[in-house]
Each structure stands twice: as structure tokens, then as C-alpha cells.
Amino acid sequence: MGAEIVQLVEQAGPAVTAAVGAYGAAVLTRAQDAAADATVGLGQRILQLVWRRKDEAGRTELERVVGEAADEQDNAYSTAVLSRLLRQALQDDPALRDELAAVLPAHAPGTVNVTASGERSIAAQHIGTAFTGDGHTAPRP
Template sequence: MSAEIVQLVEQAGPYLTAAVGAYGAAVLTRAEDTVADATVALGRRILQMVWRRGDRVGRAELERVVDEAADEQNESYTVAVLGRLLRQVLQEDAELRAELSAMLPTPAAGTVTIKASGDRSIAAQHIGTAITGDGHAAPRS
């Protein structure tokens, strides 16, 4: 798999998750909502673009995956299943890769993405002292 596809899927992931979380399976057919959050709107447009380009079987698979992701209510799972489907579609369609690349914000040079997952997780690029859990006091200097 090309680095370009991996990067596009990573960039699109938060938008897809936000759109599925907000609209569920209706994201594939929902009209633009003028008050929609920009992240949700971009995710919806990406999913609809993939859906419109698919054949009957591809559309059914996308609908199944979006339904499954919406029902799961687990962001990590949603990112994984939507990412897997998007990687597959992008590998097969160079034109779609170009369109998606044009839609996504260009990452700034040196941009760092940090994610924390799970209870009491910490995400930081630079950190001094971090304490998670119960019953701890800050260290004394």
C-alpha cells in the first residue's frame, strides 16, 4: 500500500468518524446542513463521494460498514473499519485519491498528531509531570 493512501486515510479518519457519529447511516444520503460543523460536513462529503462512485455492491458494502460503525459507538472501532474500507477504495481508484487529496486540508510541515485512547490516557507532545489514577498527589519540587 502506498504512503499516499495511508496518509489520506489518516487525514480523512477524524472527518469520517465525526460524520458517522453525527448522522449514522443517514450520512450517505443527508443533504448539506448549513449549521453542520465543518468537520462533520467534510466527513459527510467524503463518504458521499465514495458512495456515489461505487457500484451497487460497493454502495451496499459502504452502507453496511457505516451502519456497523454507527451502531458500535466506539471511536477506535469506527476509525478502523472506515479506514480499512477507504484504503481499499483508494487503492482501486487513482482519480478518487486525487479528489480526496484536494478536499483535505494540507498538513502543515512539522505537524504532529497525538491521540490518547482509553480511560485516563494522556496525549502530549511535550510533558512535564503527568499523573493518572486516583489518590495521587503532585510531586514535590
């Protein structure tokens, strides 16, 4: 697998997972909501790019995989399944790589992209300790 595909999947994966988490399988056919979160909107556009390039059988398979990911309670599993789906689509369709690269924000060398999605999510490049649940108190030195 090419490094370009790996990089595209790493960039697109969090947005695709967030979109499926927000809209479920309807992400494939839903019109983009103007008020939608930027990450969710990006993920929706990415999935719809893949959707439009598939034939009838490919669309059915895409619907099945996205539906399973939407129903799954394990976010890590959903991310893995959706990344595999995206990776396969990019391997099968070189022109899709160009389309996806045009949709994704420019990735400057040395830049770190962090996405937080969901209630009480946090995003940080460098962090000591983060408490996100109720009732936690930070230990005092």
C-alpha cells in the first residue's frame, strides 16, 4: 500500500468516523446541514465521494459497512472498519485519491492534526493528565 493512501486514510479517518457517529448510515444520502460541525461535514463529504464512485453493488456494500459502524458501540472498531473501507476504495480507484486530496485540508510537514468528537471530548498534542468524567479531582502535589 502506498504512503499516499496511508496518509489520506489517516487524515480522513477521524472525520469519517465522526460523520458516521453523528448521522449513522444516513450519512451517505443526507444533505449537508449548514450548521453541521466541520469535522462531521468533512467526513460526510468524504463518504459521499466514495459513494458516488461506486456501482450498485459497491453502494450496497458501503451502506452495510457504514451501518455496522454506526451501530457499533466501540469507536476504535468503527474507526478500523471505516479506515479499511476507505483504504480499499483508494486502492481500487486512483482518481479518488486526487478527489480526496482536494477535499482534505492541506497537510503541512510537521503539522499535527487532532480531532475531538463527541460529548466531553478533548484534543491535545501535549498533555499531562486529563479528567473527562464526573467526580474526578486532580491529585494535589
